[in-house]
Amino acid sequence: MKKIIKSVLYILIFIIVSSLIFFFWAKSPTMDEKDYAQIKSFDNANHVKPSDSTVSVISYNIGYLSGMTNNTSVRPTEEFYAGNMKSVLQSLKKYPADILALQEIDYGGNRSYNVNQFDVIGNELQYENGCRSINWDKTYVPFPYFPPTVHFGKMLSGQAIMTNYPIEDYERVVLSKVQSHPYYYSAMYLDRLVERVKIKVGDQEVMVFNAHTEAFDQDTRVKQIRFLKDWFLREAEKMPVIMVGDFNSDPSYENAGILELYDNEKIGAMCSKEGLKKDGTLTYPTDKPYEQLDFIFYSTEHFELEDWKVLSDFGQVSDHFPVYASLKLKK
Known part of the structure; x- marks a missing residue:
């Protein structure tokens, strides 16, 4: 015994x-934290000069091109990802944007077959400049939990901005963390980020924020959005500001943080408050959309909204639809 x-x-x-x-x-981690934020020149000879007066913007959570399999116990094939990359490039070429802001983009992780999606998209779309932030760097992520054959494994993912405007300054800022997470969960969880990028539009400096806020904890998400709002308003006192991203905050949620960006006249939105949750505004999920999670905001002192739309014709290469806006700089 x-x-x-x-x-x-x-x-x-x-x-x-x-x-x-x-x-x-x-x-x-698989890389040094000092390399988590980088500016890159794609060395593309782009002969089309961006407009000095009208700025076109696309914000797109590409879901690492996993379509509706995102975060499910499904392991798509390498051919599946290659097909989605081909599809998204064709769609983006139909909507050439001066500023392309992406969330959930992979930089060579196992789940998307080690493809650096940032390099492929930037080069194929002939952007001259880009910047990227890593928000999830792990040697092995055992998610989805079962079966082990669908584990993400090596993880290297984050956010990115691509543009033909000169990039003058760039910063990766980690947003507040969920305090209720146990240690083992937090150790494997991604950082929620905002990229702060200063570009030069003609002679005018413009600040661009690319945000991806907390998806699962409402209190943390509201706290993050309030932080972003305050930062937006501080920068708008000095220069034109554009803030885009996946805010994970549908206007119909109880205590919806996104509505706090609608209660200040200095902040304009692609979609009016009265137009929220109407036909043509829903961005998630792409098979049967019922939530509006993706937004473009701008400083009303500096920009006029010329046009905007949800680009639902992109289909299901991601579980989110991209959003587009054309903004005219005021004289």
Whole structure:
């Protein structure tokens, strides 16, 4: 009996130690944090000069091109991702944007077959400048939990902005974290980010924010959106501001943080408050959209809204539709 108890004890110790070794190995990063924010020149000879008066913007959560399989226990094939890349490039070429802001873009992670989607999209669309932020860097992410064959594995993902305007300054800012998460969960979770990019439109400096706020914890999401609103208003005192992203905040949610960006006359939105949740405004999910999570905002002192739309013709290469706006700089 004592031998059996001792054997069981050894097995339990082995399992615990092995699990701890795996955990600390899996949560470890694959690159140096100082490289999480980078500006890149794509070295493309783009002969089309961007307008100095009208700025076209697209914000798109591409869901690492996983379509409706995003965060499900499905492992799409490499051909599936290649087909979605071809499709999204064809669609984006139909809507050439001066500023393309992307969320959930992979930089060579296992789940999307180690393709650097930033390099492919930037080069194929002939952008001259880009900047990228890493918000999820893990050696091995064991999600979705079952079966193990669908685990994400090596993770390297984040956000990006591509443009033909000169980039003067760039900053990666980590938003507040969910305080209720247990340590083991937080250790594997992504950082919620905003990219702050200063570009030059003619002789005018313009500040662009690309945000991706918390999806699952409402209190944290509201806190993040309030932080973004305050930052927007501070910058708008100095220069034109554009803020875009996946805010994960549908206007119909109780205590919807996104509505706080609608209660200040200095902040304009692609969609009026009265037009929220109407036909043609819903962005998620792409198979049967019922939520409006993706937005473009601008400083009303500096811009006039010329046009906007949800680009539903992009189909299901992501679980989000992109949003588009044309903004005219005031003289």
